[in-house]
Amino acid sequence: xxxxxxxINFCGRLYNIDEDAYELLNHxxxxxxxxxxxxxxxxxxxxxxxxxxxxxxxxxxxxxRVAIDIECTEAIIKRIxxxxxxxxxxxxxxxxxxSSESGNDDDASTTERIKQGANAFANTIADSAQxxxxxxxxxKKYFRDGQxxxxxxxxxxxxxxxxxxxxxxxxxxLVLILIPIPVLDWFGIGGILVVxxxxxxxxxxxxxxxxxxxxxxxxxxxPQNIAEEVSKPSRxxxxxxxxxxxxxxxxxxxxxxIWLVIIFVGLLGFIAVFFTEPVTWFSTWWNWDNGSYVYxxxxxxxxxxxxxxxxxxxxxxxxxxxxxxxxxxxxxxxxFGQRMAWFAAFIVCIIVMIAACFKTMTSGRHIEEGLHHMxxxxxxMxxxxxxxxxxxxxxxxxxxxxxxxxQL
Amino acid sequence: xxxDNAKSQMRKGMLEYCVMLLLRDRPHYSxxxxxxxxDADLLVVEGTLYPxxxxxxxxxxxxxxxxxxxxxxxxxxxxxxxxxxxxLAALDxxxxxxxxxxxxxxxF
Numbered sequence: 001x002x003x004x005x006x007x008i009n010f011c012g013r014l015y016n017i018d019e020d021a022y023e024l025l026n027h028x029x030x031x032x033x034x035x036x037x038x039x040x041x042x043x044x045x046x047x048x049x050x051x052x053x054x055x056x057x058x059x060x061x062x063x064x065r066v067a068i069d070i071e072c073t074e075a076i077i078k079r080i081x082x083x084x085x086x087x088x089x090x091x092x093x094x095x096x097x098x099s100s101e102s103g104n105d106d107d108a109s110t111t112e113r114i115k116q117g118a119n120a121f122a123n124t125i126a127d128s129a130q131x132x133x134x135x136x137x138x139x140k141k142y143f144r145d146g147q148x149x150x151x152x153x154x155x156x157x158x159x160x161x162x163x164x165x166x167x168x169x170x171x172x173x174l175v176l177i178l179i180p181i182p183v184l185d186w187f188g189i190g191g192i193l194v195v196x197x198x199x200x201x202x203x204x205x206x207x208x209x210x211x212x213x214x215x216x217x218x219x220x221x222x223p224q225n226i227a228e229e230v231s232k233p234s235r236x237x238x239x240x241x242x243x244x245x246x247x248x249x250x251x252x253x254x255x256x257x258i259w260l261v262i263i264f265v266g267l268l269g270f271i272a273v274f275f276t277e278p279v280t281w282f283s284t285w286w287n288w289d290n291g292s293y294v295y296x297x298x299x300x301x302x303x304x305x306x307x308x309x310x311x312x313x314x315x316x317x318x319x320x321x322x323x324x325x326x327x328x329x330x331x332x333x334x335x336f337g338q339r340m341a342w343f344a345a346f347i348v349c350i351i352v353m354i355a356a357c358f359k360t361m362t363s364g365r366h367i368e369e370g371l372h373h374m375x376x377x378x379x380x381m382x383x384x385x386x387x388x389x390x391x392x393x394x395x396x397x398x399x400x401x402x403x404x405x406x407q408l
Numbered sequence: 409x410x411x412d413n414a415k416s417q418m419r420k421g422m423l424e425y426c427v428m429l430l431l432r433d434r435p436h437y438s439x440x441x442x443x444x445x446x447d448a449d450l451l452v453v454e455g456t457l458y459p460x461x462x463x464x465x466x467x468x469x470x471x472x473x474x475x476x477x478x479x480x481x482x483x484x485x486x487x488x489x490x491x492x493x494x495x496l497a498a499l500d501x502x503x504x505x506x507x508x509x510x511x512x513x514x515x516f
Contacts, residue, residue, distance in 0.1 A: 011481070013480075013481075032455075036459075040466070041462050042462070045458045045462045048438065048458045048461070048484070049455055052438070052439065052454065052458075055480065058480055079454055080453060080455040081454060081456060082453075085453045085456065086453065086455035086458070086459060
């Protein structure tokens with residue numbers, strides 16, 4: 001097995017240490033430093049402990065060990081003790097042993113027993129409520145799980161966060177996307193899920209560091225757990241069939257995802273086209289010259305809507321591929337700011353697109369009204385006013401011309 | 409009753425006293441103290457000693473001085489202060505008393 005080895009400056013001396021061992025050591029010393037920084041004279045305790053670790057490293061070096069590896073670091077941490085073992089429990093140990101002593105069985109009447117039973121029941125409920133509360137309050141955080149990811153690890157992260165088997169999550173997700181459900185039609189659920197998946201892939205961080213992986217699993221971040229997590233083989237060797245299936249599933253999911261995203265953005269584009277349709281429709285159908293001028297005015301809006309739609313689509317596709325690549329460890333995952341910036345850009349694009357569509361829609365209506373009046377012979381008299389209001393100056397000119405002609 | 413727990417409580421109570429005893433005759437480097445305590449089966453994890461030394465130092469019971477070392481960086485050598493010696497004498501008396509009581513109770 002090959003491991004990356006780095007040189008660290010620890011307590012003023014240089015050590016060659018494996019990268020995973022360094023992670024572990026760094027976390028350990030950091031946690032000690034963080035704890036003791038709050039205590040008077042604590043800095044010195046942390047210094048002393050670090051000096052002791054360095055001394056033990058020196059011992060290892062003297063014994064001929066070239067590089068400090070994870071086992072060695074684990075052994076040293078075990079020897080010095082985890083933070084909870086080291087800290088002095090001076091005032092944290094309250095003694096409460098007066099709660100369960102009123103057990104005189106002499107006249108334990110039925111009511112008494114029922115009371116006890118009810119108490120026990122209430123306690124169980126209180127306990128489970130406490131447990132649930134603890135889970136919410138605990139360090140468990142949502143992360144995308146890169147190690148178990150097929151695509152971006154959103155579902156793997158969900159399985160870690162909410163529990164349940166990953167396979168079940170995947171099956172339910174696929175069923176909801178792929179199987180048309182009559183009431184909640186095709187696009188409704190499937191599109192929302194796919195777009196939701198992509199948004200999660202963009203905004204949720206991927207668990208990269210061992211601490212993050214532990215937080216994702218809801219395990220406490222102790223050196224022991226970190227050591228376990230770090231020394232775990234990153235991706236367990238799966239069978240050829242499983243690998244083949246996962247690749248197949250990936251391809252299918254990619255195609256379906258891209259397809260659905262195109263449908264989603266296409267639908268928004270279609271809304272724009274739909275509302276501008278009356279203009280083009282009228283101008284071609286009636287072969288009305290003024291129609292084309294009206295269309296020109298609205299055309300910019302259509303361009304804006306289309307441009308924003310394409311930008312949004314581009315952002316989605318880029319970020320999805322980035323997220324997939326980062327969950328496979330091929331690219332460095334985006335930082336928080338970067339993710340938020342992309343997300344904001346996406347939202348802005350969508351908002352501008354919708355606004356442009358809406359604007360197009362309202363202008364389209366006015367034009368439609370205008371045209372409607374124009375083509376109705378009975379109200380020919382009103383026509384010029386409306387034309388002046390909603391159409392171009394050229395029309396006005398022609399009207400003025402006409403009036404001039406009449407006067408002449 | 410949890411024997412291990414009681415044992416660790418006893419050890420904890422004794423640890424300060426034992427550290428002071430070790431320092432009675434001559435200054436010691438912290439790793440030497442660790443070695444001694446470990447040999448005596450008084451210390452489970454090494455890290456426990458450092459907060460304890462820090463507390464004793466804060467209470468004025470011991471001080472330390474830096475000494476050059478032939479192997480590696482300078483080391484802190486812990487010394488019992490005058491106040492520490494007085495405290496140790498008091499603790500000696502207390503220990504004798506406890507030991508006597510326990511012996512008596514055992515004979516009884």
